[in-house]
Amino acid sequence: MIQEELNKLSYGNCDISDWEGRLNTNNSNPALTGFWIESSLLISPKEQVEIMERIFGDNTDYSEGTRNQLKRVMLLSEQKEADISIYGKTGMGKADGIVVDSWFTGFGDTVDKRIYFCVYLGETDDKTVFSAKAREIAIKIVTEYLD
DSSP: OHHHHHHHHTOTTOOOTTTTOTTOTTOSOHHHHTTSSSSSOOOOHHHHHHHHHHHHSTTOSSOHHHHHHHHHHHBOSOOOOTTOEEEEEEEEEEETTEEEEEEEEEEEEOSSOEEEEEEEEEOOSSOOOOHHHHHHHHHHHHHHHHO
């Protein structure tokens, strides 16, 4: 079922071959992460944006009820702009105990406009990357764009 859904969404490389999470050496509970984090399933920031549009766009195959449930869990509560709603999900990956990437992906809505986004922060030599920073950057960009 998971493979079918990933294929339907064209979710990155759709590779769940590392179901047990053996490639991810950063977690003592591979059942929790499995293929999902720093493992066989790979996706680019551009593909993340395309997934958001496939789920929440006009030509979606997902029901309004399903989309509304997702929106409820993705809605940011710390927004300052009352006329802009921002929805998103953070994520991060580690390799050898070092955070190598962080991201925040989602979309922003006003009454008459929507923008999909993905902010991706990769490993650098002199900075630690955090999902919270990716979220902060996304909120600033989306708010300025939709304002």
